[in-house]
Amino acid sequence: MTADIIRDRVTNVLHALEHAASARVRDEMGPRFGIHSDKAMGVQMAAMQAIAKPLYPDHALACALWETGWYEARMVASMIDDPALVTPRQMDAWRADFDNWAIVDTVCAKLFDRVPHAFAKIDQWAALNDEFGRRAAFALLACRAIHRRGDDAEYRRGLVLIEACATDERNFVKKGVNWALRAMGLKASPALQTAARETAARLAASTDRTARWNGKDAMRAFAKADDRTSETSP
Incomplete structure (x- = not known):
């Protein structure tokens, strides 16, 4: 062309x-x-x-x-x-242009979560100080969990990142961390759901206000989902 x-x-x-x-x-x-x-x-x-x-x-x-x-x-x-043609360099270039939560979440949900090297970028972006860059790490982790892409080992690394960044009080990071934790506790494999819920419990007991909010909010989401499941069970 x-x-x-x-x-x-x-x-x-x-x-x-x-x-x-x-x-x-x-x-x-x-x-x-x-x-x-x-x-x-x-x-x-x-x-x-x-x-x-x-x-x-x-x-x-x-x-x-x-x-x-x-x-x-x-x-x-x-x-x-085409996710098959998206390179790590392109992902980094687009990530550097992120300037609002909507473009972050849409790019991660519609494109980046289908790219083979997505988890490598989650690791890298979680280490960034940029608010939308770090938001992208956890939005991408959440989308991967929701769409059940990746293996348990990758998601366990994601839980480590969640716990490490759970004290970041910036609004879009905090909500991204929370989204990823909830997604893993509700959509991942049974073993990972258990691990995510254990992570949420530890965060809920934290002395840090933001980490505590992340844990308690996720636990509320898990409890609501469990209640709905029990109501529909025969």
Whole structure:
């Protein structure tokens, strides 16, 4: 595919996004949803998904859309990229551009959790001081657990990372750690669910306020899930 063709296709996607955009949606992104971006049109998720659906898979177009810097174009990019063609370098480059929780979670859920080297990035990103970089580590861990990708050894390393980062009080990191812990306690193998619940119990007993919140909130989620299971059991 030539550069001119890719450029034309990017233009077509941007036009489609502009056509679906709403000033009201754009103005509500920050105050209502906490989604802050310097370049946003104001397109609802359903419209972005509809635009992306006929384009999948297209790695070259995805990379070109990402480079535009537009929030919505990057969301579409995550939906159309081919995970088999995503390199560790691309993952790091996109991660460096993360500037809000929505792009983090969407890229991890739609694309990165299907990439073969995802767990290596979880290890690396959890060590970052950047709030959205560390959020990405735990969002990716949560998505892998929800979709049951990976083996138990990798998830056990993830529990170590959860415990190590559970004291990070920054909002998006804290919620990412909590999401990963809940996902592992509810969606992983029985042995890992037990290990996740033991981790939650240790955190709940911590003297650190943030770690304690992470543990107690996860334990509440586990208790609710157990109650629902018992109600539906014969």
